[in-house]
Structure formats: C-alpha cells, structure tokens
Amino acid sequence: MSVTSFHSSRRKWDYIPEYALAQTPRYTSYPPANRFTTDVDAIKAGSAIAALPANAPLSLYLHIPFCQKLCWYCGCHTSVPTIADPVEPYVDALIREIELVGRIAPADAVVEHIHFGGGSPDILTPDQLKRLFAALRSSFQVSRFAEIAAELDPRGACEEVIEAFATGGLTRASLGVQVLDSSVQKRINRIQTEDQITAAVRLLRSAEVASLNLDIMYGLPGQTREHVIETALFVAAQDADRVATFGYAHVPWMKKHQNSIATAELATGEERFRQAEIAASTLETAGYLPVGFDHFAAPGDSLVTAEREGRLRRNFQGYTDDNAIALIGFGASAISSLPGLTYQNTTDTSVYKSEIMAGRMPVVRGVEHTQEDRRTGDLIERILCEFEVDVPGDLLIAACPQLIPLTRAGLAHLSGTHLTVTDSGRPYVRNIAACFDPEFVRSAGRHSLAV
Numbered sequence: 304m305s306v307t308s309f310h311s312s313r314r315k316w317d318y319i320p321e322y323a324l325a326q327t328p329r330y331t332s333y334p335p336a337n338r339f340t341t342d343v344d345a346i347k348a349g350s351a352i353a354a355l356p357a358n359a360p361l362s363l364y365l366h367i368p369f370c371q372k373l374c375w376y377c378g379c380h381t382s383v384p385t386i387a388d389p390v391e392p393y394v395d396a397l398i399r400e401i402e403l404v405g406r407i408a409p410a411d412a413v414v415e416h417i418h419f420g421g422g423s424p425d426i427l428t429p430d431q432l433k434r435l436f437a438a439l440r441s442s443f444q445v446s447r448f449a450e451i452a453a454e455l456d457p458r459g460a461c462e463e464v465i466e467a468f469a470t471g472g473l474t475r476a477s478l479g480v481q482v483l484d485s486s487v488q489k490r491i492n493r494i495q496t497e498d499q500i501t502a503a504v505r506l507l508r509s510a511e512v513a514s515l516n517l518d519i520m521y522g523l524p525g526q527t528r529e530h531v532i533e534t535a536l537f538v539a540a541q542d543a544d545r546v547a548t549f550g551y552a553h554v555p556w557m558k559k560h561q562n563s564i565a566t567a568e569l570a571t572g573e574e575r576f577r578q579a580e581i582a583a584s585t586l587e588t589a590g591y592l593p594v595g596f597d598h599f600a601a602p603g604d605s606l607v608t609a610e611r612e613g614r615l616r617r618n619f620q621g622y623t624d625d626n627a628i629a630l631i632g633f634g635a636s637a638i639s640s641l642p643g644l645t646y647q648n649t650t651d652t653s654v655y656k657s658e659i660m661a662g663r664m665p666v667v668r669g670v671e672h673t674q675e676d677r678r679t680g681d682l683i684e685r686i687l688c689e690f691e692v693d694v695p696g697d698l699l700i701a702a703c704p705q706l707i708p709l710t711r712a713g714l715a716h717l718s719g720t721h722l723t724v725t726d727s728g729r730p731y732v733r734n735i736a737a738c739f740d741p742e743f744v745r746s747a748g749r750h751s752l753a754v
C-alpha cells in the first residue's frame with residue numbers, strides 16, 4: 304500500500320511549524336525534573352512515605368538498568384553489563400531497598416500496580432525474578448488483583464523468563480517493536496526480526512499474560528512513512544491490546560551514544576509530523592481508538608474505559624488507569640512521586656548499591672510540591688487526559704498570552720473558563736497544556752519536540 308493511497312481517505316492534521324517544532328515537556332509528572340534540587344534527601348523521602356495515608360493504594364516501579372546491547376536512539380538510564388555479573392548484586396540491593404521502604408510504608412497500604420522497567424527487565428534470570436516477587440509480596444500487601452507489568456525486549460524475552468514473570472503474576476507486557484525495516488534497524492543498532500517479535504508475542508499469549516502493549520517509533524534515521532505504516536500494520540496484526548507511538552528525541556548532548564546516529568538522516572519538520580500522523584491514522588484505520596496524544600487501544604481496553612469515565616491519568620510510563628496516590632520507585636535513577644514530594648534515587652549504580660547496603664535510602668534530589676504546583680499539575684494532567692477542562696480563573700488569566708494564539712489558530716476553544724482542545728488541536732495538546740506551565744515559559748527550548 305502506498306502512502307498516498309493509504310492516506311488519501313483520512314482527514315489530514317494541520318502542520319503548524321511554530322507549534323509542531325516547539326520543544327515541550329512530556330508531562331509525565333509535575334513539577335518537572337528541572338526543578339529538582341538536593342534539598343530533597345532520604346530523610347524527606349522517608350518521612351513522606353511514612354506519612355502516606357493508611358490503606359493508601361500504591362504503585363511500585365522497579366528499574367532494571369541493564370541491556371544486552373545498546374540501541375543508539377535510547378533515552379533511558381541503562382548500560383550494557385561490562386563486568387562479570389553486575390545484575391546479581393544489583394538485584395540484592397533492589398531487594399534490600401524493597402524491604403527498607405516496606406518497613407517505612409503504612410502496613411495496610413495496598414499495592415495495586417507493579418511495573419518492571421529499564422533497561423531490559425528480561426535480563427533478569429528466573430531465580431532473580433522469583434526473589435524479587437517474593438520480596439515485594441513479603442514487604443508489601445500486594446492486591447490479588449494487582450496489575451503487574453514489564454517492559455520486555457523481544458530479543459531477550461525467552462520462554463524461561465516469560466514463565467518466571469507469569470508465575471510472579473504478570474498481567475501486562477510491553478514489547479519494543481519500534482521499526483521493522485532492516486536498514487533503519489541498522490542505523491539505530493537494534494536488529495530484531497519479525498520472527499523474534501512474533502515468537503515473544505506467542506510466548507506471552509500462551510503464558511496467559513492478559514494484555515499486550517507494543518511500542519512503535521517515528522522520526523528515526525532513514526525512516527519513511529512507508530516504514531511507519533509497515534510497522535503499525537504489523538503491531539495491529541499481532542492483536543496488540545495497546546500501542547504507544549514515540550517520536551525519537553535526538554539529544555546527543557545528554558545521551559552520548561546518540562552521536563552514532565547520523566543527524567542528516569533524521570526526518571525533520573513536516574516529514575516527522577506526517578510520520579506521527581500516519582502512525583495514528585494507520586492504527587485508527589486498523590480499529591484502535593486514540594487515548595491521549597500518543598497511545599492507542601483496542602475498543603474494550605481498560606484505558607479506553609478510563610478515558611471515557613474521566614479516570615485516565617499520566618505517570619512516568621505515560622497514560623495509565625492507575626489511580627494510586629503514590630508511586631514508589633526502586634533502583635538506580637528511579638523516581639518516586641508522593642503527595643507533596645517527588646524524589647529521585649542516584650543514577651550511579653555503584654553508589655546505589657553501596658548506599659542501600661549501608662541501610663540508607665539512595666535519594667539524591669527531588670522537589671517538594673507547593674499548593675500552586677498541585678493546581679498546575681492537576682490542570683495539565685486533565686488537559687492531556689480529557690482534552691477539555693474548566694480552568695480556574697487566575698490560571699486562565701496567567702496563561703492567556705500563550706493560549707490566545709493557539710485559540711486563534713483553531714487548536715483550542717474557550718467558552719468562558721471552559722477550555723476544549725479541538726480536533727485540529729489534538730496533535731498539539733502538549734503545546735496547549737504548556738501554556739499553563741510557568742516552568743515551561745521560563746525554560747522553553749530544553750524539551751523534546753511537541754510532535
């Protein structure tokens with residue numbers, strides 16, 4: 304199928320360079336990381352955990368910062384193991400951290416979500432996974448209906464590892480598909496065949512992992528719209544329950560390995576925008592419903608229900624129906640978000656292990672939330688999740704200089720204090736949300752492209 308024939312029946316997104324090329328935060332948390340300071344330490348983090356309400360619904364995140372091979376586009380905190388076996392002592396430290404925090408948290412808090420991210424959690428051995436699940440269940444009250452999710456690399460998700468995850472209660476897996484075309488795969492140092500992906504899908508289905516999320520990317524070096532369509536049709540054919548689309552963020556000054564990517568081969572401007580558009584239109588034509596600005600879900604999926612019922616949220620993993628009031632992160636670089644406080648563990652794996660083994664929480668930075676932060680964060684989350692919202696008058700007045708040009712461009716509509724993101728404005732919802740973010744106005748230019 305050619306791009307032209309596929310695309311001709313779809314309503315086109317309006318390309319507005321001023322907004323499409325603007326650098327905007329992804330708003331997976333608020334306040335943003337550029338507000339983190341070393342004023343937030345282990346004592347403040349421990350106090351915030353201890354002060355969580357009894358019966359608080361909790362979400363736990365475990366960061367596994369290791370991969371078999373480094374993809375050059377990667378923006379995560381990860382590395383390829385270079386010494387004999389760095390994973391085992393890291394798992395020991397993770398278990399100690401889980402036990403440490405478990406002793407501080409209210410005993411009757413209920414864990415409703417657990418997420419293994421990375422890195423590649425499939426690098427863990429079945430025995431390491433068994434020990435981690437045992438530590439989680441002995442340190443916390445884990446709901447028997449808890450959603451347990453893991454990010455898996457199709458190249459490493461072998462039968463034994465998937466079985467170990469399934470035995471631990473895995474309910475959702477996210478597989479990174481990214482792009483199928485082999486020439487693009489070479490340019491990003493991530494060679495994986497369709498057979499490897501379909502084998503991982505088959506193993507997860509036969510292990511009765513209920514929900515499957517597949518990630519695809521656009522804006523990669525040498526990638527074309529045909530490549531995007533090919534990959535989007537492939538993930539639809541795998542019967543994925545959810546698909547997330549990500550635009551490649553080229554930040555070699557922050558991620559040195561991205562220097563291996565040829566800048567001249569990156570789609571820029573309208574071509575990148577059209578790749579995002581054709582990913583969306585291909586998935587929608589295949590029967591998926593858009594959720595937020597970059598997720599797509601099968602009509603019966605719980606994300607769709609959450610969006611319809613006004614329960615959709617954003618957290619570090621993107622859109623979610625997780626309604627926990629606190630997300631506690633374990634592992635090097637993990638970020639925790641509690642009522643009133645966000646904090647981050649050290650990114651240095653060695654420091655992380657030594658701090659934990661000395662019995663200290665390895666917290667190095669964070670931010671305490673002011674009342675204004677909470678109002679701004681709530682408003683931004685509602686805009687990104689619901690696409691319409693009643694805006695408190697003072698926040699609307701403060702946002703007007705940035706917002707009015709977007710309403711004039713037809714991307715948003717104001718009726719009194721009621722803000723609606725129009726159909727044309729959906730690709731630009733991050734630009735609209737950013738109008739209400741005083742941090743963004745001060746720090747414009749340091750984020751990823753809006754589309």
Ligand code: SF4
Pocket residue numbers: 369370372373374376377378379381421422423456479
């Ligand atoms: S597998 Fe994922 S986390 Fe690991 S290098 Fe590739 S993109 Fe990064």
